[in-house]
Amino acid sequence: MANDPPDLDWLFHPRSIAVIGSTRFDKKTQRIPHAIYFTVALRAMGYPGALCIVSRSGASEISGEEKVYASILDVPGPVDHVIFCTPARAVPPILQECAAKGVRSAVIFSSGFSESEDPQGRDLEAEALRIAGKGGIRLIGPNCMGLYCPESGLNFRADLPNNPGATGMISQSGGMAIRTIFHGTEKGMGFSKVVSYGNESDLQSWEILDYLARDEKTRLILAYIEGTRDGRALARSLREASRRKPVLVLKGGLTPDGSRAAGSHTGSMAGNDRLWPAMLRQAGAHRVLDVNELVDTAMTFSYLKRPAGRRMTLMCISGGLIVNYADVAVRHGFEVPELAPATRTALSEVINTPGTSFANPIDMASLFFSDRIYAPLFEALDRDANTDFILFIVAMEYMRGLEFQYKISVQRIVEAFIGFIARVEKPFVVVVPPSVEEESRLAVERTFLKARIPTFLSMDGALRALAARIDDPRREAVG
C-alpha cells in the first residue's frame, strides 16, 4: 500500500470514554444537552467499558447512571477516548488536560472551528491540533459526530441500530452518516464502522479509508466526501481500497451551488470539481449521485452476485407497465432482448396459456403467481443465452387483485414466490413501485429484503445500482 496504513483498531475499542460538556438542561431551549445525548447513545449501544461525564458545572440535573466529574483529571481510572461537546473556545485548555491524563483519541463534536465564519475558529482549530499532536491524541473532527461501531458499543445517537454488519463508511457529514445508517438498516444492511470526520483537522479521510480497506469486519466501503486537503493521498487510498473491496463514493459539492454550501458546512474546498469523477473512475471506485443511490447501490453489492452484463429478462403482471419499464431500462443503457429460440421452444412446450406472452419483456397476464409456471420458467431463463439477470416488477395493485380473485394473502404469494427465486441461478432483483397503500407495498418489500433479494422502490433506482454492480469485477455479493 502506497500510504503508510495506520492500525486504527485501538480507536474503535477504547477501554473507557469520557463525554465532556455541560449537563445542564437548558430551560430556554428545552433541549437535552449534547453531553447527555452522547452518553445516552453509548449506553443504548451497550458500550462495555467505563463511561463517565466531565462537566465544569459538576453533577447533572438530569439523572443518569454515569458519574460526573468537574475535570478529566478527577476521573479515577484511565480514559482512552473523549467526546467534546463544549463550546469551541473551551476545547484547547481541556484538551491540554486530556493529554496529561493520557487520553489517546478525541471526537470533537463541537462546531465553531475552521468551518465557521468567525476568524477565531481557524485559530482554535490550529491550537487544538497543536496540543493534540504534542500530547499524542488523535483528533476526529472538529464539527463531526465521530464513531459508530455496534460491535464495540461505540455510538453517536441513541436510536441508531445495534446490529453489526459488513459495511464501513467514512463521512465528512454527520447527517449523511446518520441517514445512511438508518436507510441502510431499512434495507436490511448492517455496519461495521462508521466515522463522521467533519473538518478533518488531524485524522484524515485517507487514513480511515486505509484502515477500513484492511479491516476484516468490513467488506464494502461507503464514502461521503466534500473536500480534502490532500487529494493525492485520498486518491491513492481510494485506489488501494477499491482493489480490495467495492468502494462507493458520494461527492458533495460537485456543482457551484453545492460547493458553496459545502464551504459553509465543513469549510471544505470542494473545488477541482471536474477532476473528481475522473479520479474516482481511475481509482476503480463507484461514484453515486445522491444518498438514495448510495444506499440502493450498497444494498445491491451486499446481496447480489454480479450479472454478466446488461441484458435483462423483465417480468411483470401488467402489460401496460412493462412497456414503460422496458423503455426506462433501454434509456438507462440496458437491454431487454428477445429470449433465445431454445428458451422460447422450451417454454412453449410447458406453458401455453392464452394472453401470456413469452417474448421479453414477459407479460405474465393471467398466469399470475401460478406454482406450475415458475419452476419451468425460471429453469428456462437460467439456461437462456440472452439473459444476464432477471428483473421482476411487483405490481402491488395486481397483488391485491389476486387476494380478491383467489382469496389468498399477498404475503403467502410472495413467500411462495421467494421459494422459487431461491432456486434461480442468475442474479435476480425485484422492484416494488408505489401503488396501493404504502403499508402493503412496504410489507412486500420487507419480505423480499429479509430473503436478501435486492428490492427497489423505483426502476430508476434499480438500474443505477445495477449499473454500478455490473461495472464492478467482483463476482460474489459481499453478504
Added chain:
Amino acid sequence: MANDPPDLDWLFHPRSIAVIGSTRFDKKTQRIPHAIYFTVALRAMGYPGALCIVSRSGASEISGEEKVYASILDVPGPVDHVIFCTPARAVPPILQECAAKGVRSAVIFSSGFSESEDPQGRDLEAEALRIAGKGGIRLIGPNCMGLYCPESGLNFRADLPNNPGATGMISQSGGMAIRTIFHGTEKGMGFSKVVSYGNESDLQSWEILDYLARDEKTRLILAYIEGTRDGRALARSLREASRRKPVLVLKGGLTPDGSRAAGSHTGSMAGNDRLWPAMLRQAGAHRVLDVNELVDTAMTFSYLKRPAGRRMTLMCISGGLIVNYADVAVRHGFEVPELAPATRTALSEVINTPGTSFANPIDMASLFFSDRIYAPLFEALDRDANTDFILFIVAMEYMRGLEFQYKISVQRIVEAFIGFIARVEKPFVVVVPPSVEEESRLAVERTFLKARIPTFLSMDGALRALAARIDDPRREAVG
C-alpha cells in the same frame, strides 16, 4: 376545435348496464369469473342504475344481488351499456343481439382480438366493429378495462377509490390506468373520468381527449398512449386539449425493446418514435417518462401554483444532505442562488443563532423547528428577489432526533410547520426521502399531502415534476 368533438357525456351516465360472460366459478383455476368481478366493482362504486348479468349458463354459482339472464334479449328493461367478458369468438354474435336490444355502448374487456398472435383475432375485431357500426353501438376496446367514473358509479375494479376529483385520464393500458388511480389517490388526488381504451377499434383516443378537454369536471388530463392509427387527429386533439388544460402524456414503446412489448400488448404500431417527443412538445403537452413521474407531476399541477422560474431556496436541517441536494438541483437545471442582500440583512437582524447559515441552501442546523424562526424567515423569502419557490427537505432522522431532544411529537412539529407554510405566498414544495422506518416517513408525507402541499419521496422526482409545472404557462393549481 379542429376535430369534430363528440359529446360523450351519455357514455359516462348509462341508465342500465349488463355484464356479459360466464359466472361459473372455475374450480381448476380457483378464480372468480370476470363477469362477477366487474359486477362487484360496479356495486362497490354504488352504481345507481339497473345492473344485471348475462350468462349463457344462466344462474351464477356465486350468489349476488344482480339477476342473471341467459340472453341480453331476456333483460326486461332497456340496456344502455354492456361489458363483454366472454371469449373473443362469442363477442360478434352477442353484439348482434345487443344491437337489437338498443345498447348504445360496449366495453370489450375480452382479449384475443387484433393484439393477439392468432390471425383470427383481427377478423373477429373487424367483425365486431362492423356489427357495432351498423347497430349504432360505440365500442370501447377490445382488450381494455373500460370506464371509471366515481361520480356516476362506473368502475372496473372493486377496490378502486370512490372519491371523484378533477383529473381525467385516457389509457391504452388498463394496468397503467389502475396504477395511476391508486397511486394518485395515495397522493391525495381524485379522478373525474378514466378510460382504458385498449385496441382502439372504434372509440378513438382523440375522441375521448376532445371530450375531456371540454368536460367541466376535468381540469387536468393524463394520457398513456402506446400507439394510434390516426396520429394526425391525435396530435390535433392533444394541441387543443393542451390549450384548455394541462395535459401530461406518458408514451409507451419509445425504445426498440419497449416498442416490441407494446406490439404484443395492444397490437400498436408504436413506431415513429422520434416524432413523438417533438409532436408532444409542439402540442404543448408535457411528456413524462414513467408512471411515477406521471403521478408526481399530476400532483404538482393539482396543488402547486406556477413558480416564476427555476431558482429555489433550498432548506434542510442537515448540512451534509443539503450539499448533495443542491448538487442534484443544479444537475437537473435548477438554481440554488444566494439570497438577495436585502434578504440576508433582514434575516441577520431577526435571527443570529450560531451554526445556522442563511446562505442558500439554508442549513437550519440547531434552529430546527423553532416557532420564532419561521415567521420572519418565510416573510423574508417571500420578498426575496432571487427566490422563485421554496423546497424544504424533511430529514426524518432529524425529526425523530427532535422527539428525543425536545420531547415533542413529530406530528405536532409538522402540523405547526404547516401552519407557517400556509402563510407563504411563494410556491412551496416538500421532499421527505426514505430514512428511518418508512411508517414514520409515511405519516409525515400524508400530513403534508392532506394540507395539499406537493410532497415527494425523492429530490429527482420533485425536480422532474417541478420542471413540467414551470414549463406550463398556467398560473393557478388545478385544485
